[in-house]
Amino acid sequence: MKTYLGGAAVAALAMGFATETLATEWNVSLWGKRRAFTEHVEKLAELVSEKTGGEFTMNISYGGLSSNRENLDGISIGAFEMAQFCAGYHPDKNPSITVLELPFLGVSTLEQEREISMAVYAHPAVAADLARWNATLLMPSPLPQYNLVGVGDTPSSLADFEGLSVRATGGIGAAMETVGAVPTSMSATEVRQAMDSGVIKSASFAPHAHMSFGTIENANWWTTNLNPGTVNCPVVVNTDALDSLSDAHRDALLGSVDEALDYYIEYYNNETMAAWGPALDERGIERVTFAPEEIAAFKAAAAEPAAQDWIAENSARGLPAQELYDMVTGMVAEGS
Template sequence: MRKILSRTAVAALSMAFVTEAMATEWNVSLWGKRRAFTEHVEKMAELVSEKTGGEFTLNISYGGLSKNRENLDGISIGAFEMAQFCAGYHRDKNPSITVMELPFLGVSSLEQEIELSMAVYQHPAAIEDLGRWNATLLMPSPLPQYNLVGMGDAPAKLDDFAGLSVRATGGIGKAMETVGAVPTSMSATEVRQAMDSGVVKAVAFAPHAHMSYGTIENATWWTTNLNPGTVNCPVVVNTDALADLSDDHREALLGSVEESLDHYVTTYNGKTMDAWGPALEERGIAKVAFSDAEIAAFKEAAAAPAAKAWIEENTARGLPAQELYDLVTGMIANGS
């Protein structure tokens, strides 16, 4: 009997060891709180767990692992296995994907933003660029065109932006400079305090962020049709960690990208945008619309110079900048 029990105990211990060895846990570094911007990561965690019977789990942290501007650095040293960041936070670290942040590209939907981003992410130059940080681009966090929420007197024309301090990163910041605004780059988590203290008088965000970070609480106006561009915020994984996954776990992860993005788009176009209009109306925030002529002049002043400067700067870095720019603008022109 003792021999039988011993064999049973050994078998149970062996099974427990095998089960533990098969289990995989990844830490995921996000920031802020759960919101429309993170729904694809939340969905991916759900799908990966379901597909692997709980053997592969994504432990999502909102700010507990790293500051948002340091997520790419954390990925590079393997401090965590997955992270989200925005290209404009550190343009010199990921210049290839900043092509998606150029002003007035003319992206018309979240679906198009996904298609364009994935094309850029799969370009050899982008793969090599992010490879310097031991990072593999997994999926974008598609955002609609940014618009401004501000305090004080509402601008009646573009000239009224002259001297206005605006939180605007990347290409949007460059575009705002052309109409005389003074752009300031700061992370999303710093914006509300900057508004409250008067450091900035207006903020360029997508609708979900205006609601999530409270910029509409003190706002008196917002622009309905400025649409200068958006930011590109990929989700990346540590390349070594991806390679170390079993074939089944890797397939569970990579095979969940499309469904996770579909969930994100459905949530953003539905729940988030349904809440945006009422949130403005409840607070009596005035809607500012500019004439077609002013928008056309804004685009003419901002788009071509920014593209030219981006191509020249990144060609000097050794990137095929013209090729990347042509890839994006060509897809847009063809209706992709």
């Protein structure tokens, strides 16, 4: 038995299918709360929705989909389509991008951090590394140099870090070990409670995180110029989800990355950093600045050994570790 549809019915049915096909909804896994660190994701969602007339939307969740240390795992199984994570949370899962977390690389601006990160993300070996998790690197979350907030006696020299318990991940943790500190890796959301309970005496963060996660609320001191490095926290997408997008939606997503990063950097520089000094002053937090010779000695003790260890370890994994390291340090030297 055959059923024949009139032209109007066929058109209506086709229109229904077209509408269903065009609508795309992604879930995005972040953590904590909305803050400078997540503004590029928020902006990206806004831009994509605008460019697609609301047909491509992103539901951003702050901790409701996964813990921050499990975001990459969630991406790998398609539990959500986009997520942010920090390389230092699980370096064995993403060894290639930990080159960006080595101490004392000398990156001086958010713009430079962005350019170098995007170059590393585009390297075939890095793409293959993340492909093991069905993940495609979309954009970085550029962060300034980390410094320490702490409770208790204010350090007057690097020798005073001997035995100090500090929340520090990746290369920053390795650097702190060289001056006798005892680094502990924990997620950002755990740090305030750990400081309040005395589990740690200090925490290494960028300014936005010290404010967002409350480490300055009971702190006594802040280091102004340790600058041992930063962490690399990419935004990734599930590769299958990316591949399944229509051309128009994929173009809207990928074509909005630069604008989202521009907005992020402007926001961080103009909003976050403007609020940082007053936040310290309001709480009576002492600023600690170390002598240039101490910083030079710190760098000499931490940078080269960490780099050589990283190169040896990751060359053994089959990564072009020396090539990646040379690319990063070369771009820094060129002032990229």
